[in-house]
Amino acid sequence: MSLLAQTTTTTSGVSFPTLVFTALVWSALVFALIVIFLPEQTREQRARIKSLGTSGASAALFFAVWALESQIADVSVGTGGRPGGDLVEQHNWLTSFPIASSYHLDADGLGLALVTMVTVVFFCTALAAWRNNRHVKLLTVSLLTLETAALGVLVSYDWVLYLIFWALPVVPVFLLIRAFGHGHRVRAAERYAALTLVSTALLTLAAALIAFQSGAHSFDMGSVPVTLHGTGEQVAFWLITGASLLVMAVVPLHGALLDLEEDSTGVLSVVFAAVLPSLGAYGLIHVAFGFFPTVGSSYSLLFAGLAVVTVVWGGLAALRADDLRRLIGHVGTVMMGVVLLGVAGHTTVSVTGIMFLLIARGLVVATLMLLTSAIQERTRRVRISQLGGLAWQVPYLAAFWLAAALTAAGVPLLAGFSGEFLIFTGSFPVHRWATTVVLAGTLLTGGVLLWAAQRIFLGASRDVFVRVRDVGPLEVTFFGVLLAVMVIIGVVPGHFAGLFENGAAYILFPGTS
């Protein structure tokens, strides 16, 4: 019996509605709404806003862990990791339209994996945002709204809800990049808005097609696989796939997101690089492949090819990159290429690996982006060629960088290993050449990160950096949290494996128990 089941029913026979997913999604927004009405003139007022921001992110993290552990406890009874378990929430919403819609929240293994990653990243982002003193209210409200949007996408099981959450980041991201960005920030903001809106348009058309042609006369996303007449399946599959690939930062559609990451600063780049592409991956795997597994598997070779192109291009671009944020963006692209290989593999093992890797990717990219911000804040430099010999002044920063680089390279006992090992193992029998090339590309990227570490931290100490100080207590806290999660997943992957396997089986073989 799960944790939640124990709390939802009382001994007197009065049952209370399950509200874990509702609390998970909306808690951050509730704090955002409170923050909107607070002043931000004095230092104390700004501190109050930051406290509320951290509290909102903490509340979401609390409910995410609750949902995760509750579902892990249910693995033994077969429901953990599959939708329709104890936590499901479904209430009538738009029932008067010929195609009905409901407030349906649920999550499978993939959704829970990403929920965990997203809440951890936002919690650390909220802590990192304490160092900012400009536009504090805007930053806090936008970040909390973005967290609600991301979590909403991951637990929505109704098309209307899914679309609302999918398009919700447009305004906050646009405002954030205009307020905090640098360089070509206007162009980056507009490209991102166009990208998200186009992906929303594609998803809207897909939703309309599916709701009408499936014969279900419902916007509900809980009934899979979906059967459409004629070319409807192909059209709907490619509409969803197109929308997802647009925000996944995979080659050749990676430009806008990389620009956004490069032209943003501080905590923004963390969210843009770690969270937004993961939502695209969720859309591709959970929605496109989950709804149309047969159509998806028929394009396996195409996705393997896309994975190879993404990893090779991303790896080579990372090798050439001088801007730290650009480098990390390329590393994220390479890891997303590995995810694509897992999609192409289309086996339980490879899809289970995807879940591990998406968590690892989010944590690695978030850590590296936060480290970049820390380095930039101390040295006023963000180009690798202008850095060097920092390890003497900032040994802890160097250690955190090394840990993240090793995770990206898939070193055992760190989060990246489980994901990459399972993806390569699951995909190799299906796509031998592609798996070999992607494996090589992954090793190259790990090497690039280590080489970057050498150029940034090693070498002779420079006079210009002699006053640079190492991490403070606040930074140790959020870097420590990120590192701890990477280690926990790397050391005890078995704790999560059952949940993720069930989730993978649900995506690959929908409709079977």
Place this chain on the structure above:
Amino acid sequence: MPNPNGAAVFTTMLPTLLLLALAAVTALIGRLRPGLPASFHRWLSSIALVGAGIAGVITLDGLEHTRGLGLAAYSGAVVADRIGVFGVVLLCATGLVAVLTSGAAATRLGPRLPAFHALVLSATAGGTVVAIQWEMGMLVVGLGLLVISLVGLVALEKTAEAPGEVALRALAGGGVALALLLYGLAIVYGATGSTNLAATAGLLAHAGPLEGLGLALTVLGLAYLVGAPPLHRWVLQVASVSSGAVAGTVVSLAAAAGGIALVRVLVSGFSTSLRPWVVLAAVLGAAACLYPALLSLAAGGLRRLIGLGACLQGGLLLVAVIAGGIGGDYRPAGGVTALLFGLVIFVLSVQASFLAVARLEIDGIGTAVADVRGLLRRSPTTAVLLCLGLAGLAGLPPLGGFIARILIAESAVAAGYAWVAAASVVASVIYAIPAVRWMATILVEDDEQPAVISETPRLTALVGVACAVFGVVATVVAGPLLYAANQAATALR
């Protein structure tokens, strides 16, 4: 014509009669006692509009006895059915917002404020006739009353030269649109031998080229009201030169009445089984969505952006109306439900946006980019009101406009017009980009100008914010609102 049933005539015509009577009283009092305070006229008009709305709702009780068919009078020329009631209530609510926020126009209107109230009431009365009519003659009478009243509203601001010219142009445009409608209906009458719209669909089962021309002219005439291209220029002109309060009133009342007229004439009268008008409306709808959206990318001022947003809403209404019948799966496609749901959201978004413009006018702030840069720091309420209005027009989530767009797209796909749905979605995407760009300018960018103490009357500000917030709340209460829209739509099935 047979003798009308007295009770049915009284019940169906009560809202219209009430509005017309109070319009006359307001105009008369304004003429005889010019010194009365503005609040007197405001509350008198409010009472008329609330009373008319309640009278409309009361007729719902009578529907029980007609098994939902509605009370008919004058041989079925007017029918108080559910869609009529929905239209009456929506129009009265739109008029009420205009009346309650008339304080924003007080400076420019001066002693003509009672005339403003009288014209709002008569325009609403015209709209209610359009909502309850089932006959060509009544339709023309209702539209005539509406258009003349709206032109009068624009012309009221004759102290400024530009509004006077725009009123003349709008009058000419309205005349052309009414003429198109009249020619169209005349051709349809010639083909069917009946002026009763309820009988038209059956008599026009096989539309030839001439009948097709009649249908096309009628569609074009109705497109004028909702501001859909090619007869959309009046919306842009009114938006550009009239005061925010007047522009909001004129555009939203025209859209509300136009939306109901589209359903009454095209879906209920002609039926979606008549291909000529459906194909024309589909092409027109797609173009009417895309054209203003593309123009919005180059919009240099807030007024033009809002005006183009209103035109885009007109296009969306046309998209919804083509899905007013049965879908490809022999079930209702839901176009009318989506249209009525969207109409409520669109009308309030237009009102909220123009009220924000009115606040800017009162506070002496312009509507160019430089004027609204960093507005959040200078005038927070206006900035939020403006952004919510723009987000509502652009259909950005989580506002109700987003849900309306999904429902319209879904109904168009269900009706077999996926390409029109795609055009409407693409247009929404295009329009959203400049809307977000302006929002960023208002909310994020810094400027050196000092804070502004708002001079806007408190009631105007309150109603404006309520309209804007409704866009957000509409998502939460979308269920009941959609239920009401669907109940109204059932009158046509």
